[in-house]
Amino acid sequence: MYTIKEVAAMLDIPSVTLRAWESRYQAVIPQRTESGYRLYSQRDVDDLRWLKEQTEARGIGISHAVRLLKAGREAAPSEKPVAAAPGTPEQAYLQLRRQIYEALLEFQGERAAGLTDFGFSVYGYETMFHEVLAPVLVLVGDAWENGEATVAQEHYMTHFVANRFHALFHVFPVNASLPKAVCFCPAGERHEVGLLLFSLFLRRNGVEVIYLGADTPEEGVSALLREKDGIGAVCLSLTDRALLPYAEEVIARLAGLAEGALFIAGGSAFSDWQSPEGFPVRLHRSGENPARWQSWFSAVFAGRSRLPGRMT
Structure with a gap:
């Protein structure tokens, strides 16, 4: 003592x-x-x-720091705070990931929020999203597909994590010289982890992102392209290979509405995709590795500028 x-x-x-x-x-x-x-x-x-x-x-106010400390204690009363957990950083991420997932599975929103705030203060937003929250979304999707989580649990957990992603969209300033991007998953595709991460990456780089999310009907995207000026990038993500022929048809039809726009595809369904003969648009792929996105952005995206109603 x-x-x-x-x-x-x-x-x-x-x-x-x-x-x-x-x-x-x-x-x-x-x-x-x-x-x-x-x-x-x-x-x-x-x-x-x-x-x-x-x-x-870290420049955190003492009142907020105390709340984070108490949240860590409540989440694991017999353990040290996550930031002080023994072992490698990967073990700490795994522990925090498990705690947030279990809290959400039990509909304990306040506990999950406290743990998430704690993680942001300790690891920063990029590490927190890539190492903790994105894997939580993967766990949620797998649990739902395996029958280990109900539809209500899956919706609740996905909504919680997605809200945290969207909350940061307005933190970063928009570069008005860059084209706007519309981001979506085609109808039938429910997995939006990659799309969320890529959309946040674009937003951090100054791109104004119109995020439509998972399972988006083609009609909604088409209407947006007709009505909204300055959209110079159409981004979609797909993991279900069975939907690939439909996605190709959607891209071909949208290309006629967004002439000159950059079409970007991601997700495992496009990992070894080959352009069909006569395909009307060049489909760019940023790659599955987020560490390479910045060099891709500089080479492909950043050089494009936005003019009213069209791309140059």
């Missing part, structure tokens, strides 16, 4: 700050001696060290 003077010296946190964190935010509640002196356990010290790191190194 440590006195407040010892903790202040160890962590370089003034005693007055430790008292304020305790009284205002209930950050750490130390034990008291019969005389009223504070005594801090090693766990208290570890928690205070983590809070200091969040406020100083």
Whole structure:
């Protein structure tokens, strides 16, 4: 056990700050001696060290940092916070992924939100999306297909994760010189993990994204292309190979409505796709590896500019 003077010296946190964190935010509640002196356990010290790191190194407000700490404790009361989990980063991602998935499976939205906020503060948005939330969506889809999750559970979990993706769309500024992109999965395709990740990637690079999501009827995309100016990229994702002939027909028809637009296809169904003879549009593929998207974007997308109603 440590006195407040010892903790202040160890962590370089003034005693007055430790008292304020305790009284205002209930950050750490130390034990008291019969005389009223504070005594801090090693766990208290570890928690205070983590809070200091969040406020100083990551710029998070103390009230928010305390909420994240408590969310981690509630999610795994017998464990250390996720950020302090032993082992490799991959093991920490796996642990957080499992905790969020199990919380969503039980419709525990507040717990899942707390864990997700915790992860964003520790790992940042890109790592959190690629290493935790995107795999959660994959788990959800697999569980639904295997009969391990109900339709209600699948909808609830997918909606939760998708909302987190969309929340970041408005964080990044739009580059008005770049073409707008419409992103969708053709009718019948329910897996939108790759589409979400790629759409967020485009948005981060300044592209205004019109996200239509999974299982989108062709009529809706066609109407959008007729009515909306400045759309210079049509992005679709497909994992179900049985839908590939239909997707080719959709692309061919949409190409007539978006002359000069860049057509981009992703998803495992297009991994070894060969253009049929007489196909009316060149289909660009960014690749399945997100690490290569930036070089692809610079080479294929960034050089295109937007003019009212048409592409140059």
